[in-house]
Amino acid sequence: MENWINRLIADRHKNLPKTEFQNIMKIAAENKEVISLGPGEPDFNTPEPIKEAVKKAIDENKTHYSTTGGSQELRELISKKLKKENNIEANPDEEICVTTGSTEGLFLISSILIEPKDEIIIPNPGYMNYNPTTSFFRGIPIEMNMLNENGFGAEIEEIKKKITEKTHVLIINTPSNPTGNVMKKKELEEIADIVNDNNNTIIFSDEAYEKLVYNDNKHISIASLNGMENKVMTFQSFSKSFAMAGFRVGYVSGSKEVIKTMKRIRIYSTLTNSNFSEYAAIEALKTGNSYSEKMKIEYERRGKMLHKRLNSIGMFECNKPEGAFYMFPNIRKFKTNSVNLSNRILNEAKVLVVPGTEFGKYGENHIRMSYATSYEKIEEAMDRLEKWVTNFK
Numbered sequence: 244m245e246n247w248i249n250r251l252i253a254d255r256h257k258n259l260p261k262t263e264f265q266n267i268m269k270i271a272a273e274n275k276e277v278i279s280l281g282p283g284e285p286d287f288n289t290p291e292p293i294k295e296a297v298k299k300a301i302d303e304n305k306t307h308y309s310t311t312g313g314s315q316e317l318r319e320l321i322s323k324k325l326k327k328e329n330n331i332e333a334n335p336d337e338e339i340c341v342t343t344g345s346t347e348g349l350f351l352i353s354s355i356l357i358e359p360k361d362e363i364i365i366p367n368p369g370y371m372n373y374n375p376t377t378s379f380f381r382g383i384p385i386e387m388n389m390l391n392e393n394g395f396g397a398e399i400e401e402i403k404k405k406i407t408e409k410t411h412v413l414i415i416n417t418p419s420n421p422t423g424n425v426m427k428k429k430e431l432e433e434i435a436d437i438v439n440d441n442n443n444t445i446i447f448s449d450e451a452y453e454k455l456v457y458n459d460n461k462h463i464s465i466a467s468l469n470g471m472e473n474k475v476m477t478f479q480s481f482s483k484s485f486a487m488a489g490f491r492v493g494y495v496s497g498s499k500e501v502i503k504t505m506k507r508i509r510i511y512s513t514l515t516n517s518n519f520s521e522y523a524a525i526e527a528l529k530t531g532n533s534y535s536e537k538m539k540i541e542y543e544r545r546g547k548m549l550h551k552r553l554n555s556i557g558m559f560e561c562n563k564p565e566g567a568f569y570m571f572p573n574i575r576k577f578k579t580n581s582v583n584l585s586n587r588i589l590n591e592a593k594v595l596v597v598p599g600t601e602f603g604k605y606g607e608n609h610i611r612m613s614y615a616t617s618y619e620k621i622e623e624a625m626d627r628l629e630k631w632v633t634n635f636k
């Protein structure tokens with residue numbers, strides 16, 4: 244019986260890569276002893292005024308369908324925000340579409356811009372959605388190695404080699420999940436030059452962590468660079484910036500032809516966002532950045548401590564935190580692979596970390612540690628690791 248049903252499942256669903264991530268998170272949730280450095284979402288609660296705005300919206304019966312591309316009020320606020328914070332000009336009626344988190348944006352835009360056999364350059368290690376989404380639409384993922392001698396970042400020469408007339412999309416993600424790297428202006432300009440010379444390629448710029456940038460680093464949207472207006476689809480989100488992951492609101496900005504197509508396909512997928520979640524997003528944009536700023540200061544404090552502790556343990560090598568809430572230390576001194584090491588850390592030190600290979604093959608020799616958990620817990624996790632390393636054989 245089961246085989247018969249299996250035959251009905253479309254092939255494109257059968258070849259999706261398996262990931263250990265859900266398993267790992269389940270172990271952490273079930274085992275109270277474990278300190279999890281696994282989370283991919285803020286540990287902060289949604290700011291009170293945002294929650295109040297939703298309660299009010301529900302009481303006022305804002306429980307009907309919204310508009311397919313997002314309410315007019317929300318799109319206008321997004322357009323102002325894009326101009327002020329990202330230096331991107333986007334017409335609220337034609338060049339912005341609100342989405343159910345940036346995940347829906349990536350999926351729908353991929354459905355529009357990826358044809359079978361198109362080559363899609365994706366960061367590796369990179370956010371775990373890019374490869375399966377590309378494969379789902381029968382595109383060919385071309386891995387761009389993001390680890391180089393100077394740390395993490397796109398190797399411009401590698402992009403030049405890999406970009407061909409078959410390259411339809413180049414995906415960049417800054418600040419990066421999983422490396423925490425923030426792309427520098429020069430690097431973005433070089434990428435913009437490459438794409439400007441190639442009339443087949445559009446950039447997907449995933450900026451989910453745009454507000455979490457530390458030290459002297461600065462978030463720059465590649466769409467704001469000269470000549471890039473029509474060559475970039477920018478994906479942003481309320482999930483990380485405003486601790487609103489459960490509200491599922493994000494947005495895409497870019498070419499009006501693509502956004503028009505997106506609104507059409509959205510009618511057949513989600514139709515509209517949750518109406519009251521849009522009110523949460525409206526309140527977030529009206530309140531400005533004071534909450535994001537407070538969260539950022541705390542992440543920065545944790546990141547600094549984590550960096551210092553990891554380096555003092557001596558077996559982990561890592562750069563200063565730049566952005567997002569991840570550290571991606573090199574573990575080569577342990578002389579074992581990242582899955583083995585993560586298992587041992589989990590079983591023996593009772594600390595959950597994510598193997599680097601969950602983010603692609605070039606993530607080998609690294610583990611991801613999230614600092615979206617309290618300062619005290621991170622300190623405790625480092626105490627455990629320090630002790631564990633002393634006895635490591």
Ligand SMILES: Cc1ncc(COP(=O)(O)O)c(C=O)c1O
Nearest residue numbers: 344345346370420451480482493
């Ligand atoms: C790099 C990156 N992009 C996009 C997302 C998706 O975010 P959301 O769908 O909540 O907006 C995530 C979530 O972890 C992420 O890490």
